[in-house]
Amino acid sequence: MANQIIFDQVSYTYNPNTPFAVDVxxxxxxxxxxxxxxxxxxxxxxxxxxxxxxxxxxxxxTAGTMTVAGEKVTATSEHATLKPLRxxxxxxxxxxxxxxxxxxxxxxxxxxxxxxEISEEEAMRIAKEKLxxxxxxxxxxxxxxxxxxxxxxxxxxxxxxxxxEPEVLVLDEPTAxxxxxxxxxxxxxxxxxxxxxxxxxxxxxxxxxxxxxxxDNVIVMEKGTMVKNGTPAEVFADASWLDQKQxxxxxxxSFMAKIDNQLDIAMPPTEKPPLTxxxxxxxxxxxxxxxxxxxx
Amino acid sequence: MLEKMLLGRxxxxxxFVHKLDPRTKLLGSFYFILIIFLANNWLSxxxxxxxxxxxxxxxxxxxxFFLNGVKPLIWLILFTVIFQVLFTTGGTVYAEFWVFQIxxxxxxxxxxxxxxxxxxxxxxxxxxxxxxxxxxxxxIEHLLRPLARFGFPAHEIALMLSIALRYVPTLMDEAQRIxxxxxxxxxxxxxxxFVDRMKAIIPILVPLFVSAFNRAEEMATAxxxxxxxxxxxxxxxxxxxxxxxxxxxFVGFLLVTAVLIVLRFxxx
Numbered sequence: 001m002a003n004q005i006i007f008d009q010v011s012y013t014y015n016p017n018t019p020f021a022v023d024v025x026x027x028x029x030x031x032x033x034x035x036x037x038x039x040x041x042x043x044x045x046x047x048x049x050x051x052x053x054x055x056x057x058x059x060x061x062t063a064g065t066m067t068v069a070g071e072k073v074t075a076t077s078e079h080a081t082l083k084p085l086r087x088x089x090x091x092x093x094x095x096x097x098x099x100x101x102x103x104x105x106x107x108x109x110x111x112x113x114x115x116x117e118i119s120e121e122e123a124m125r126i127a128k129e130k131l132x133x134x135x136x137x138x139x140x141x142x143x144x145x146x147x148x149x150x151x152x153x154x155x156x157x158x159x160x161x162x163x164x165e166p167e168v169l170v171l172d173e174p175t176a177x178x179x180x181x182x183x184x185x186x187x188x189x190x191x192x193x194x195x196x197x198x199x200x201x202x203x204x205x206x207x208x209x210x211x212x213x214x215x216d217n218v219i220v221m222e223k224g225t226m227v228k229n230g231t232p233a234e235v236f237a238d239a240s241w242l243d244q245k246q247x248x249x250x251x252x253x254s255f256m257a258k259i260d261n262q263l264d265i266a267m268p269p270t271e272k273p274p275l276t277x278x279x280x281x282x283x284x285x286x287x288x289x290x291x292x293x294x295x296x
Numbered sequence: 297m298l299e300k301m302l303l304g305r306x307x308x309x310x311x312f313v314h315k316l317d318p319r320t321k322l323l324g325s326f327y328f329i330l331i332i333f334l335a336n337n338w339l340s341x342x343x344x345x346x347x348x349x350x351x352x353x354x355x356x357x358x359x360x361f362f363l364n365g366v367k368p369l370i371w372l373i374l375f376t377v378i379f380q381v382l383f384t385t386g387g388t389v390y391a392e393f394w395v396f397q398i399x400x401x402x403x404x405x406x407x408x409x410x411x412x413x414x415x416x417x418x419x420x421x422x423x424x425x426x427x428x429x430x431x432x433x434x435x436i437e438h439l440l441r442p443l444a445r446f447g448f449p450a451h452e453i454a455l456m457l458s459i460a461l462r463y464v465p466t467l468m469d470e471a472q473r474i475x476x477x478x479x480x481x482x483x484x485x486x487x488x489x490f491v492d493r494m495k496a497i498i499p500i501l502v503p504l505f506v507s508a509f510n511r512a513e514e515m516a517t518a519x520x521x522x523x524x525x526x527x528x529x530x531x532x533x534x535x536x537x538x539x540x541x542x543x544x545x546f547v548g549f550l551l552v553t554a555v556l557i558v559l560r561f562x563x564x
Binding site for chain 1: 470473478479482483484498507
């Protein structure tokens with residue numbers, strides 16, 4: 001398994017060498033594996049935003065080395081050599097609809113590819129493909145992006161990043177402010193995209209259910225450092241530790257914990273505690289079946 | 297970079313100047329600009345310079361902040377001075393070429409203009425360094441209030457000023473966020489020729505305007521929802537009070553004015 005992105009003792013300081021210097025990342029060592037879904041979780045102000053701005057080298061580390069798609073990046077890396085990396089790592093920032101500016105939906109999606117010297121026809125082909133992927137119907141292509149609904153604007157903005165055809169797609173709370181149905185369909189679109197094109201997906205989120213459901217690998221950030229890295233099962237194994245980091249359990253697991261603590265019913269142990277609602281349902285069905293067997 | 301220009305200019309402290317009523321400081325700064333035109337000889341400029349230095353000393357703020365205030369305007373000042381030197385006639389002629397003459401009175405006038413502009417900028421810098429933006433708008437509102445009787449929208453203008461000041465950091469953050477998003481889509485802001493750089497601004501300006509208008513609308517709704525209905529009958533949380541120190545400042549200004557008049561008409 002290749003590592004797509006490696007942080008080696010990366011630190012980042014805002015306003016270095018001034019009285020206003022703030023350490024935002026502090027000696028971060030982490031790897032983001034290729035072709036997997038990695039979730040980054042952490043309390044507000046834990047350095048997540050700064051971390052993702054490093055992923056597509058909008059920021060360079062003030063100390064340490066990071067390797068992005070085989071390219072080494074340090075504090076002294078030339079800006080010109082970094083631009084190609086931005087095509088390889090696409091970032092959908094929080095509330096991405098704020099990036100829309102062109103006169104038509106199609107032009108806005110073509111903007112990214114055109115910046116990377118892709119021909120007009122090719123950019124148009126990619127743009128149409130990505131708009132179809134995010135579910136924007138063809139009759140909206142020539143409309144102004146500002147005439148669309150909030151949810152449609154979000155989709156167009158996401159198509160604008162997908163149009164870069166990145167190898168790594170970074171999503172910073174992509175569904176914030178969407179209704180539950182919109183949330184579900186958008187997350188499924190991303191996961192589907194990840195599975196069909198085999199890209200690396202990085203998901204920054206506060207929704208532990210999404211982490212449990214979709215992530216292969218979880219990175220927990222606190223005060224500018226990585227405090228835990230593992231599978232969702234490993235990270236969610238210690239509820240009191242999570243609580244201490246101001247993070248919560250996924251719904252299914254907190255349901256289990258409540259039954260354990262409040263109803264004082266010892267649940268039969270399993271080697272793999274249920275992380276998602278579906279797994280919980282299966283687990284409960286299994287218990288029910290075993291009870292019926294005993295009674296019968 | 298923008299932060300250094302616009303914000304962080306107010307330096308919190310508890311000095312004599314900081315504690316003055318903002319109205320005193322506003323009127324004082326304007327009055328200073330008026331009386332500086334009374335000065336017409338070295339002695340009067342020396343007096344005004346000493347007065348400025350004394351005011352700066354009272355504020356307890358490092359002189360280098362004031363010099364930084366002059367720095368961005370130095371080219372404008374030098375341009376004005378050169379203009380003055382080249383086009384003033386009279387006195388001894390030192391050099392002459394084409395239509396220009398460098399004369400003794402030209403040089404003296406140039407020096408006066410230089411002193412005048414630097415002193416005015418330093419005094420205005422003193423005002424912004426020692427007065428919090430909200431205090432400033434409060435002061436402006438109070439000073440404009442008598443005009444309200446003639447239908448002048450004093451409260452509205454003060455409100456506009458405070459809202460504008462309040463949203464400078466917010467919009468700055470917003471601009472930074474939009475820049476990041478566009479850079480992620482391959483825009484380079486520091487590369488290419490002038491035209492390329494200008495073009496790169498459009499993807500920032502359009503979303504920034506859209507978001508500013510959205511914010512304005514939300515703000516208007518929020519204000520109405522909280523029962524805002526203009527300045528009439530509105531009381532203030534921050535009360536301005538004019539005390540002994542403010543009186544002292546005005547007496548100081550009057551003394552300086554008197555001396556300036558004496559220096560202008562009696563001396564020389």
